Structure formats: C-alpha cells, structure tokens
Amino acid sequence: MKRVMLVVAYDGTNYCGWQIQANGITVQEELNRCLSKLLKEPIQTVGASRTDAGVHALGNVAVFDTAARMPAEKISYALNTYLPEDIRIQYSAEVAADFHPRYCESEKTYEYRILNRRFPLPTQRLYTYFYHYKLDVEKMREGASFLVGRHDFASFCGANAQVKSTVREVTGIDIEKKDDVITIQVRGRGFLYNMVRIIAGTLIEIGNEQYPPEKMGEILRACDRQQAGPTAPACGLTLKEIKFL
C-alpha cells in the first residue's frame, strides 16, 4: 500500500466544483473514476482545496492510497490518457503515509483575474471576470494592504460556511495590471468559504471609487459579511499553487 500525491490542473467551467455531490459532475468524481479504471481498484481521492463550481486550478493537490504496483511518478502520464481534456495531472509522487493535504500546514496562492475594458473578449470570457467601468489599480493595492496579516475575516466569509473560527492569515496580496487584465494574487494559510471572491468583489468597489481604500479596514473590523462587497464570479478565480510547509 502506498500514498500518492497528484498535482491537478483543471478548467472548472463544466464542473460543479471539486467535491463529489449529487447536483452534477465534479472534478473529484472524474479523478476517482479514471484512477479506479487505471489502477483496477476502487480509488477515493482527498483534495487539498474543495474549489467551487466554475473555479479553475493550475495546482490543486489530491492524495489517494493504492495497492497498485505502478510507480507513483508514472501515474501522471498514464492517468492523463484516461481523463477528459479539461483535467490534467501535472505531477505525481509517492508521499508519506500520514501526509494529508488538508491537515498539513500549507500556503495557497489564488489568482483572481478581471478583464477591464470597454467590450468583453470572447477568448478571455471563461477565465476572467469582465468588468466595464474604470478601475484604479493603485487604490485597489492600498485597500488590499489592510488585509495582509492574521485577522478575523468574518466579513469575507460566505454564508454557507461551517467553521469554528474565522481567523485566517493572508501572507500577501499582489495586484498587477497587464494590458486589459488586472490580476489579484492572494496568498495565505487557509481560506474561508468564498473568501478570495469576496475580497475581489470588495477590491472592485474600491477600484471604481465607490469606497475609499481605508474602507477596507473598517469592513475587516466590522466582522460582518454585509459590510463587504459582492462575491465576484467564479470564472475569474484560479487556484494557482499549494506549497506544503
């Protein structure tokens, strides 16, 4: 028996998120199905991040246990021949039997992309959120600076969350603009439900000058979801990387 880790990239457009559920097809379901076929035994994966419907990933992480004799590092290549083309394994390796992608300490990097221009671009529509009004990137950076550090992020937590504590640590937020695309990169140790999308939605309200950057500090201190901006659409979000510490 060995434990194998997979780094998984996917286009979330056509999935009801990561986690297996009754409403529709999920990434985890496709992974389990294809792994079971490849390794000829029933396989159950555990994911590091249970991304929402429509959210993309370049580097989600999953582990599973198997008695199969195929070398762990070959599984990436073999599994890709079974998977649909909107899921692709980037890496596979054997890990310690007690490695758990959710309980081991990690830093995750999410990227929220906004297409900020006059008209939508069809070739960007699946991987960015189109926003028509002018956004001031400098003000967005100022607003983001209030969030870095260890705080109670209750204002940035979606309603469906069932967690004991809403305290989390954001280790950095970088905002860059290249051509028409504004990229908000958020790094942190664990995130609340919808946290990055609510941060993005609030930064947009600062970028469009509905609120001054300092408002972000007030919103954070309020610990009240009603104070923050809307949850920005799923298609703009990508889980970029997970580093285990």
Next chain:
Amino acid sequence: MKRVMLVVAYDGTNYCGWQIQANGITVQEELNRCLSKLLKEPIQTVGASRTDAGVHALGNVAVFDTAARMPAEKISYALNTYLPEDIRIQYSAEVAADFHPRYCESEKTYEYRILNRRFPLPTQRLYTYFYHYKLDVEKMREGASFLVGRHDFASFCGANAQVKSTVREVTGIDIEKKDDVITIQVRGRGFLYNMVRIIAGTLIEIGNEQYPPEKMGEILRACDRQQAGPTAPACGLTLKEIKFL
C-alpha cells in the same frame, strides 16, 4: 443607406469558421442573423478574413450596408446584446460607401501560440497548441527570418487554395517566449490559405531541431507544399488585427 464597419472578436472553438457554409454554424451567419434582428432588415456582411474552423479573432473586420437609422457607433453596444457570448463587437463606425475589407490594402497580424511544457494545461487548451518536446526559440527566429519580404509562398499554401498568384509579402515575424507560451506573430499584406499555420508547423520542426534554420530558405525556394512542415492545429491561431493602409 450607409456602410458600416465592425471590428469583430470571437472564440472560434464552436464555429465552422467565418464564411457561411452548409456544414455547420459560422461566425458570419450569426452576425447576419443578429444584425437582421437588431436592424429589422435582411443584412449581409462581408468579412476581411475568412478564418478557418476553430481559428480565433480579436479583430476581424466586416462591413454591411443598411438603411436603418441607428447611429453606426451605437451598433457595437446594441449588437452585443443579441450575439452569443463567443462573439463580441469591439468597434463600429460608418465608412465610405466604396470601402471593401478585402479589396482595400491592409496589413494583417496573426498570432500563433504554442504551449511548450511537460503536461497540457486545461485552461490554455482552447487557445494554444500543446507541444511537448523542447523548442529552441532562437533557432525558430533564425528560420523565420528567411520568410520576411516579398516571396512566392507556394510551399506554405494549403491544397484547397484557388488563387492566381502565390506571391505575398510578409512584413515581419516576431517570436517571443513568456513562461511556457511561445508566440509567433506574423504580419503581412494578405495571406494564402493556411499560410500562418504551415509557417508555424515548419517553425516547430526547426525549433525541435529536426531541420536547421537554413532549411527554411530551401523550403521557400522549392515552391512545393510537400517540402514544408505540417499545418499546425487551428486552435493555436488568432487573427489579432487588420490595419487598412
């Protein structure tokens, strides 16, 4: 009666190319249908570039004549509310009654994008050609330099072409690599059928060192399609811009 020009962006994935045909839905067909609905008269567009099935555009150009009173510059906004989300008008304006997007002198810029890495990335699969083997960008640039200028491009012309002359002028080719994506930008006054995709397919054979860069000169002089590389897949190609001179 006035003549209106549209700058049209589209994701070519789900279309049988630009030009109306019996095999399936095309971009021109969708444009004509939505324009006719919007302006309440039968509209026929003429396109600058009849892109192939699966090829994308950021700036194809179409013109049509209409008696409708809607100001030309408003048509972009109004038409976008009728079009499917994989087609978006970027600009509309009235032009001279004798302006014809195919017979007026122009320079077109095409971009061919190659995703050059170990494993495919699902979020790039629709807009790049995934190529696994190592490509030497410097050698590709050397090879491309043989093509710049006015030449007989018969070696780079698809079999279905019905043209009097295969002489064309390529005004520049720039090849850049950023992260895992190699972008081949080709500018020229008119192109032959499949010309950019055959150039890309041949540059890949030079980049992977199957042929030395000088081979590109020989292929060009041969005026024989059999000498050039394969036609690279449509999904990697985007018509970026058309400048009328």
